[in-house]
Amino acid sequence: MPLDLIVTYGWYLSIIPVAILLWASVVVVGGNEIALIERRWFGKKMPQGRVVALGNEVGIQARTLGPGLHFLIPFIYKATKSFFTEILDNEIGMIESVDGQSIPAGRIFASVAADHNSFQDGEAFIRNGGQKGPQIEVLAPGKYRINPYLFKITKGTVTEIKDFEIGMVESVDGEAIPEGKIFAQAVSGHSSFQNGDAFIKNGGQKGPQIEIIPPGSYRINPYLFKVTKSSATQIKEGEIGLVESSDGAAIPAGRIFAQVVGGHNSFQDGEAFILNGGQKGPQIEILPPGMYRIHPNLFKITSAKAVVIGKGEVGTVTAQDGAPIQMGRLLAQSVAGHSNYENGDAFLKNGGQKGPQIDVLLPGTYRINLNLFVVQVAPAVVIEANKVGLVTALDGVPLPEREYVACPITGHNDYQDGSAFLTRQGQRGPQLDVLRPGTYYINPSMFSVAQDDVAVIERGQVGVIVSNVGEDPTDEMKHRIGSSQVDALAEEGKERYVVPKGFRGIQEEVAGPGRYYLNRRAFMAYIIDTTNITIDWDDQEGTRFDQLMVISKDGFPIQVSVKVVIRVRPDQAPYMVAKVGSIDNLIQHVIHPMIDSSFRNQASTASAMNFLQSRSEEQLKAENRARTDLERYHVECVSVLICQIRLPEDLMQTQTKRIIAEQQQEMYKMEQRSQAERTEMEKMRATADQQPTLVASEIAVQVAAQKKTEMITLAEGAAEAKALEGTGEGKRLTAIGDGEASKIAAIGEATAQAYNKQQQAIGEEAIKQIKIVELIASAIEAGHIKIVPDVLVTGGGHAADGLMGMLTKLLPDVDLSALTKSALPLSLGSAADRTKP
Structure with a gap:
């Protein structure tokens, strides 16, 4: 293998470990993460009792790695990722450190260490003396890079005090409450218990706190402060709040109620109440209607009805505390400034006395401390119409000996101002002044009132007044009065004298008609009729x-x-x-x-x-x-x-019989005379009753004779007429005329002679009656007359007058007077002929 190739491969082989080492040394921390570091090799050993390593000490490090790219030596450090600690808006974070110094004996919470940046710098916490255990500080809402191995985070809710609520606090750490005290004294700077460190440093005491928390949201460490919620004190309209303190100074001996101190804002500032010398026990001050944030464990509030004195009523008051009443007095003296007993402090400070009070409450509503004052409601004194009120004072100066009625005084307003009555030396007992009809607000414990009728003197009467008050008559007056009064002797007593006005005794001036409001205890009125x-x-x-x-x-x-x-x-x-x-x-x-x-x-x-x-x-x-x-x-x-x-009845009967016998004798004589006159009267009555029959008979005889004469005369006239017929036919008419004239004359003469004879025989009245009878007969025959009349009324005068009256009614169209006159001869109408024999 060529050398250069070997070199190349060697180079690559040497790079690979380096690359692997570099890769192992890189720590990538996310945006919401932190990395906990553990040093495994090649470092110092941690001191005894330590849990978290600092600097080059072997162990889990107090420091952490924040978000980003970090290089650590492999095999020496090991990084463990963790998330941020997040505290929401309605939460707080409570912290307990697993490492640090020991908390001093008697303390429960660790002291606050500086510069640890809300526990995010663990090394600064440890180096600055941070203590192991629960921490006083809390975490506000937010995100924190806190070492979870060093600090244990517990989340809690924010303390919320609603409207009409208060928060009562009990601290589980702090100094001991002084002996005899129930509540911890208030300290400043703790910001409504949200700064526990300031609370501890400023001498905050362990136990129930005198301060309260008003409505709001608070980040209070629940491990340090136990918060209990309670309703605010509400005093409704028509009520008062009676207060009793469970803490404070002792009430002085002989007193029942605590003295009034200022600055406590109607007992809402308990610390000011205690600092200003507030005393334990029932308070004189009361709470008027309203809403109060009062510590219920410090002050016991009892609601009571306000005192209402209705119309026609009066309130009498008895004080439960105060100075003793003076010896010999029944009622406490009046003091000023208590505003109808609503200001109990002024009452006591101004010398108010314990017991029944002389001042009364008039109709109205009063906020009176019913623990200090007992109020009794009684009816006002009402004097009715036609009545008078007689007053007796139950307290005052003793009544002088020999006096029946107290000496009158002024200024007591018809006994409604009892204090003025006593101040002006009013006397105890029956009073001279009376109450007229009306309503009076009088203290029944001071005055008793009895009603009596007014003295009414009517017209025709006078009132004689006997006075039991006034000056005694002088000896000279007694002598003068005694000489002017019949049988008025000095030994009979001074009330037997008639005295002038202003002296004791019978008043010589009488009262005329009217109404008098007299006090019968002082004045007796004798109503005397002056009419018959x-x-x-x-x-x-x-x-x-x-x-x-x-x-x-x-x-x-x-x-x-x-x-x-x-x-x-x-x-x-x-x-x-x-x-x-x-x-x-x-x-x-x-x-x-x-x-x-x-x-x-x-x-x-x-x-x-x-x-x-x-x-x-x-x-x-x-x-x-x-x-x-x-x-x-x-x-x-x-x-x-x-x-x-x-x-007697026997005597009256004898007298009556004698008088009756005398009267009977007189009666018999009178009856005898009466019978004789009656006999004569009956005889005349019988004659009068037969008179019509006798007259009718006489008239009938006269009529018959008259007819006979008439017939003879007519016959003679007829004979003479026949004798003259022989005269020539030529003189027939003349003869007839003469004959007729002679006939008429003869008849008239005969008739006249007949009437004259009738008149001489029976009279003119009888002739009228005969003529009337003839007319009646003719009328009956013609059907113009009823035989039996419906009504027959007779009167005085002649019978003919009666018949004429009846015929006038029956024959209204016939002139009877003319008819009767025409039936008589002219000589009958002559006064001279009527007078011939």
Whole structure:
């Protein structure tokens, strides 16, 4: 083989190992990879206790190779590829180192080493004193070239606190909490527990933390801090939050509630509460409606209804804490600045006292600490129409001896301001001032109110007022008044005197008609009628007194019904009250005994019949005596009337029989005279009843005679007429005429003579009646007249007048007067002829 060929082959053979060595020395790391290096030969031995090699030490190296082309000596180094550590957005990386220095005794987490570039420089971690074990630092979201052999990575989620939530933190490492404390003190710089190293370095304490985490997302090491979520404290409308602290300074002895400290932002800054001296236990401050981020383990929040005082109600308050009430007082003194007990701190600082309070709550809504103040709701005092409120104070200055009613004071606003009442030295007991109709917000623990009717004085009445308050009458006044009042003696007591206004006793000035809001404890009103008052003694139902029973002189019991009318003049009413007290007493104890005695005395001096018969005299005597007796009582007697006197039945029967016998005798005499007159009257009545028959008979006789005469006269006239017929035919007509004239004359003369005779025989009235009878006969015959009339009415006058009246109605078209006159001869119408015999 040629030499050059051998050289060529030798060259190639020498290149192949070099190429193989070079190929083995190249390490290509991808873009998302890292390479772990292990030194196998030719290096130092790692120190005792080390796990990861540094520099030229044999073993797995702390350093890693990043993405790119790297050259390593084969057989000395071995590269193992691994991927990047990736922490997502909602994750954190928790790290535990498998090598490093030992964690100091009592510590759980390793101290933070510098310049290790988020654990990506393992050698810097080891060289700078990185400690073996769980690390305080965490990895934020991102990609990291971390040696997985040196650091064990555990992924966790980001701590998220939502709205209306809070995060409570408990540290598992740090300094010990001081003895007596429950919560660790707050430290700065830890950025809401996201910087555990700052927390430890700044003295963070192991255990429950006083700080809380507000809503948000936090990268908190869950191995170092245990986070518990809780709802935020919400106080609704119409509610309050009562707070009790579980940590803080001790409440001073004798106090129940913790003092108020500032700067805690409604208990949301627990550290400020503790640092500013907040005390453990129930707090005075309350939470109004709203949303609060309060540590629930530090502060216990209890929701309670706000105090609502409705319309027509009043709230009474009892404080559970404060200074003691002064000896002898029932209610605590009023203090300013507590804003209707809503500011409990101001109440205590201003000297508020423990126990029932004198101030009350008016209608409204109040945010009051119900642990500090107990509120009771009571109805307001309502005085109705026509009523008056009588007030009794349960607290105040003692009432002076001998006084019935407390001295009035002003400025208490109708007892609604109890503090002003006490400040102005209001006296305990019944009060003089009264409450008129209306609504009053009065503390029932301070004042009791009773309702009474108003004093109503009607028209015709006056009110006599008896005052239990005022000055006592002087001796001079008593002497003067005593001399002006009948029987008003000093020993009867000062209330028996009629005194001027402002003095104790019966007031001389009366009250006229109207409504008066009188305090009956201080003033008694006697209503006196000034109009006439009637008092009856009878047996009627509803009368006050029964009939008077008296005995007459002759021993007969007599029942007397009496009516007495009295009157009290307005100016005399006070003196009447001073005498007897009231109208009822006057009637019952004065007038009734007086009238009874008066009539007994009068009846005993007269017999029963004389007492009855002298009624007017007895009435006058009783009236005069009553008037005289009542004048002593300042009462006017208007009249005394005897209404009825009842004697015994036996006595009345005897008297009645005697009077009846006398009356019967008189009656018999009168009846005898009456019968005699009646006999004469009946006789005349019988004659009058037969008069028409007698007249008719006489008329019939006269008519018959008259007809006879008429016939004779007619016959003679006929004879003379025939005698004249013989006169010549030539004179026939004349003769006939003369004859007819003579005939008519004869007939007329005969008729006249007949009527004259009839008139002389029966009279003109009888002739009229005959003519009427003839006319009636003709009318009946013609059917113009009903024989039986429907109604017959008779009256005075002659019978002919009655017949003429009837015929006038029956024959309205006939002139009866003319007809009767024409039937009579002209001589009948002459007054001279009518007067002839």
